[in-house]
Amino acid sequence: MKRERWASRVGLVLAFAGNAVGLGNFLRFPVQAAKNGGGAFMIPYLFAFLLLGIPLMWIEWTIGRYGGKYGHGTTPGMFDKLWNKPISKYIGALGVVIPLLIGSYYLYVMSWSLGFAFYALKGTLTSLTTHEQINAFLQGYQGVVQNQYFHSIWPAYTFYLIAFLLTMYVVSRGVVKGIELLAKIAMPTLFLFAFFLMIRVLTLGTPDPINHPDWNINLGLGYLWNPNIEYLKNGKTWIAAAGQIFFTLSLGIGVLQCYASYLKEKEDIVVAGLATASTNEFAEVILGGTIAVPAAVAFFGPELVKTGGAFDLGFKTLPLVLGKLPYGWLFATLWFLLLFLAGVTSGVALSQPLVAFLEDEFDLPKRKAALIVAIALFALGQPIIFLFKHGVLDEIDFWIGTVGLAFFATLEVFIFNFAFGTSKGWEELHRGASMKLPKIFYYIMRYVTPLFLTGIFIYWLATDAASKFVMKGVDPADRPYILAARIAIVLVYAIIAVLIHIAWNKKHQKEA
Numbered sequence: 001m002k003r004e005r006w007a008s009r010v011g012l013v014l015a016f017a018g019n020a021v022g023l024g025n026f027l028r029f030p031v032q033a034a035k036n037g038g039g040a041f042m043i044p045y046l047f048a049f050l051l052l053g054i055p056l057m058w059i060e061w062t063i064g065r066y067g068g069k070y071g072h073g074t075t076p077g078m079f080d081k082l083w084n085k086p087i088s089k090y091i092g093a094l095g096v097v098i099p100l101l102i103g104s105y106y107l108y109v110m111s112w113s114l115g116f117a118f119y120a121l122k123g124t125l126t127s128l129t130t131h132e133q134i135n136a137f138l139q140g141y142q143g144v145v146q147n148q149y150f151h152s153i154w155p156a157y158t159f160y161l162i163a164f165l166l167t168m169y170v171v172s173r174g175v176v177k178g179i180e181l182l183a184k185i186a187m188p189t190l191f192l193f194a195f196f197l198m199i200r201v202l203t204l205g206t207p208d209p210i211n212h213p214d215w216n217i218n219l220g221l222g223y224l225w226n227p228n229i230e231y232l233k234n235g236k237t238w239i240a241a242a243g244q245i246f247f248t249l250s251l252g253i254g255v256l257q258c259y260a261s262y263l264k265e266k267e268d269i270v271v272a273g274l275a276t277a278s279t280n281e282f283a284e285v286i287l288g289g290t291i292a293v294p295a296a297v298a299f300f301g302p303e304l305v306k307t308g309g310a311f312d313l314g315f316k317t318l319p320l321v322l323g324k325l326p327y328g329w330l331f332a333t334l335w336f337l338l339l340f341l342a343g344v345t346s347g348v349a350l351s352q353p354l355v356a357f358l359e360d361e362f363d364l365p366k367r368k369a370a371l372i373v374a375i376a377l378f379a380l381g382q383p384i385i386f387l388f389k390h391g392v393l394d395e396i397d398f399w400i401g402t403v404g405l406a407f408f409a410t411l412e413v414f415i416f417n418f419a420f421g422t423s424k425g426w427e428e429l430h431r432g433a434s435m436k437l438p439k440i441f442y443y444i445m446r447y448v449t450p451l452f453l454t455g456i457f458i459y460w461l462a463t464d465a466a467s468k469f470v471m472k473g474v475d476p477a478d479r480p481y482i483l484a485a486r487i488a489i490v491l492v493y494a495i496i497a498v499l500i501h502i503a504w505n506k507k508h509q510k511e512a
Contacts, residue, residue, distance in 0.1 A: 003071060003360070004175040006262050011176075013272060014183035016259055017279040018345030020250045021190070023110070025284040026339060027314040029244055030293040034224050036240050037231025042285075044232070044241035048452075049281075053245040055441060055449045056409060057277060059416050060251065061269040062429045064260025073261040073356030075254050075412075076500050083419035089504065091415070093496045094408040095254025096357050100373075101400045101492060102253065103350035104380035105393045110343030111163035115141065115156055116315065117336035126323035126332050134316045144389045153385070160385065163340075164378065167347045171355055172370035175262050179348055186341045187279075193338040194287040200331060201295045207324065208299070215301050220294030223302050242456055248284055249277065250349070252409030258353040266432030291335075295321045314339065351377065361503035380492070383484075390481035391474065398468055399489060406457040413450045422446040 006012035033041040067078030075095030079088040119125040128134045139145050143153030150156075170178040206216040231237045250256060263269065292313050296304060299321045314335075322332040351373055358369035384393050416425050426442050471479055 003068065003073070004262055005264055006267075007176045007180055009272065011180040011184055012259075012263065012267075013275045013279065014187045015180050015345075015349075016256070016272070016276040017283075018179075018183040018187055019255050019259060019349035020248065020276065020280040020346075021187070021283045022250075022342050022346040023113075023314070023339055024244075024247050025280070025342065026194075026288045026292060027311065029248065029284045029288050030224060030291075031313055032240050032244050033289065034293050036234075036237040037228040038223065039225045039227035040229050040231050041237065041241060042227075044238040045244065048238075048242040048245040049277075051444055051448050052242055052452045053249050053251065054273070054277060055445045056251050056413065056453070057249055057256065058269070058273050058429055058441075059413060059425065059445060059449070060256040061260045061263075061273050062425055063412070063416060064257035065263045065265070065267065065269060066428055067257065068261030068263060069265055071360055073258050073360045074353050075257055076357070077360065078257060078261075079412075079415055080504075083415050085419075088415065088419070089500050090497055091411050093493060093500055094404065094411075095257060096353050096496050097489075097493050098252075098400055098404050098408060099254050099258075099350040099353045100376065100496075101380065101396055101489065103347065104377050105384045105396060106343070106350055107164050107167060107347050107377065108160050108381055108385055109393075110340065110347050111160040112141070112156070112315065113336045113339035113343055114163050115159035116319070117333050117340060118159070120319065120322075120329055120332035120336055123329050125319050126328045128320065128323065131316065131320065134320055138315055142388055143386075157385065160381075163344065163347070164374075164381075167344060167351060168370060168374040168377075170344075170348050171351045171373065172367050174366050179352065182348060183345060186345050190338055190341040191283070191287070193334045193341070194283070194291065197331060197334060197338070198287055198290045200325070201291050204295060204298050206298075212301065215298055217294055217298045219302070220297035221290075223297045224289060224293045239456065239459055242452065246405065246409075246456070248280060250346070252405035252407075252412070253350070254353050254408070255349045258356050259349070261356065264432075268433050269429065270433040270435055270437060292318055299324065357499075361500070380488070383488075387481050390478045392481050392485045395482050395485040396489065398464070399486070403457070403460055403465060406453060406460060410450070410453040410457050413445075413453055417446050417450060 006015065033045075063075070063078050063082065067073070067075075067081060070077065070081050072078050072081065075092035076089040077092070078095075079092035082088065116125060125134075125137070128137055136145075136147050137149045140147045140150035141156050143150075143156060146152065170182050172178065173181070202217060204217045204220075206213060208215060246252065260269065263272075296313060296317045300317065304317060318335060319332050322328045322335060325331055351370075354373045354376065355366070355369045358364045358372060359366060362369075364372070384396070416422070422442065422445060425445070430436065467473070471482055474482060
C-alpha cells in the first residue's frame with residue numbers, strides 16, 4: 001500500500017508547527033519565564049534550544065524520514081531499522097503509547113477552550129468580575145462541584161464530543177486532505193487572532209490610574225522581560241528552560257517521527273526543521289510572551305502571576321482582564337478560539353501515530369484505522385473525564401507527559417547515536433539538504449544532547465518521582481483511582497507490545 005506524502009512544503013511546515021504550537025506556547029512559556037528571572041530566563045532557554053531542542057528535533061525528523069523509506073510511520077518499525085535487535089521495537093512502542101495516552105486527556109482539556117469560547121461569545125464568561133466567581137465557574141464546568149453555574153458535567157461533555165469528533169474527522173481524511181488542510185486553515189487563523197490580541201494588549205496603557213497608577217502595560221512587559229540575573233545561579237531555572245524547550249517542540253512523544261515518515265526521501269529536513277522551529281518560537285516568544293502575562297500584570301499586579309500557574313493565567317485571570325475591556329466578549333472569544341486552534345492541531349497530531357501504526361503494520365484502510373483509534377481514545381478518555389476530581393488526569397500527565405517523554409527521548413538518542421551511528425545519522429540528516437550544518441552540531445548530537453536529556457530525566461526522577469510514586473499528599477480516598485490510572489498505563493503498553501509482536505510475526509511468515 002502506497003504511503004501518503006505531504007503535498008507541499010508550506011503544508012508540511014504548517015503541519016509540523018501545528019503539532020508543536022499548543023496551549024503551552026501561550027500559557028506555559030510566559031509563566032515559566034516570569035517565574036524564572038524574566039529576560040534572564042531567555043539565556044538558559046537559548047542554550048537549551050541550541051543544545052537540546054534543535055539537535056533532538058533533527059534527530060527525530062531523520063529517524064522519521066528514514067523509517068518512512070521502509071514503510072514505517074511509527075517508532076517500533078523505525079527503531080527496528082535503526083537497531084536490529086528484538087528489544088528495539090518494544091522500546092519504540094513508547095512512541096505509540098505516549099501520544100495515545102496524552103491524546104486521551106489532551107482532547108478533553110483542549111475542548112475546554114472551545115466551551116469557554118462559547119460562553120465568552122454568549123457574554124456569560126465576561127460577566128464574571130471576581131476570581132472567586134471565575135474559579136467557581138471553572139470548577140462547575142469541570143464537574144468538580146455543582147453550583148449556580150453548572151448542575152452537571154454535560155455542558156463540558158458536549159464540547160468534548162464536538163472537539164473529539166472534529167479531531168477524528170480530520171484524522172480520518174488522511175495526511176493531505178485532513179492534517180495538512182487543517183494546518184493551512186488553522187495556523188494562519190491562529191496567528192491572526194494572536195496578532196490582534198497582542199495589539200490590543202500593547203495599547204492597554206494604565207487600566208486603573210487612580211487606585212493603581214503603577215500597574216500598566218510597561219510594568220507587565222518589564223515584569224516578563226527585564227532580566228533578573230540572580231535566577232541564573234539557580235539550577236531550577238536551567239531545568240525549567242530545558243523542560244520548556246522539550247515541551248514546546250513536542251519532543252520525545254513520537255509525533256515528529258510519524259509526521260516525518262510522510263516526507264519525500266530527499267526532502268530538505270535541515271531547512272524544514274529550522275522553519276518549523278522558527279514558526280513555533282515566534283508563536284511562543286513573541287506572541288505568547290506579549291499577551292497573557294503583561295495583560296494580567298497591568299490589571300492585577302505582579303503578585304497574582306507569581307502565585308498562579310499557567311492554567312490559572314489562561315482560564316481564570318485572562319477572562320477577568322478581557323472582561324474589563326470594551327467589547328471584552330469579543331477579545332475573550334478570540335483568546336479561547338486561539339487556544340482551541342492551537343489545541344486541535346496538536347490533538348490531531350497525537351492521534352496520528354496509532355493510525356499510522358495500524359495502517360503500516362496491519363495494512364488497515366485509513367478510515368478503519370481512524371475508527372479504531374477513535375474508539376481507543378474515547379474509551380481511555382471516559383475515566384479521565386468522570387474521575388477528573390480524583391486526580392487521574394494529573395497522574396497520567398506526570399508519568400507519561402513528563403517522565404515518559406524524557407525517558408523515551410533519552411533512549412531514542414542513544415539508539416540513534418550508538419546503535420545506528422552518529423555518522424550514518426549525520427549523512428541521513430543531510431540527504432537532500434540545501435545547506436551543510438556546522439560540524440559542531442555533530443558533536444552536540446552525539447555527546448551533549450544525550451547528556452542533557454539524561455540529566456533532565458534523572459532530575460525529574462530525583463525531585464518529583466519518589467514522592468509521586470508513594471502518593472505523598474494524595475487524599476486516601478483518591479489513591480485507588482491513582483493506582484487504577486497506573487495500571488491502565490501498563491495495560492496500554494502491554495496491548496501495543498502484543499500488537500507489535502503479532503505484526504512482526506505476520507511479516508516473518510510472509511517473508512518465509
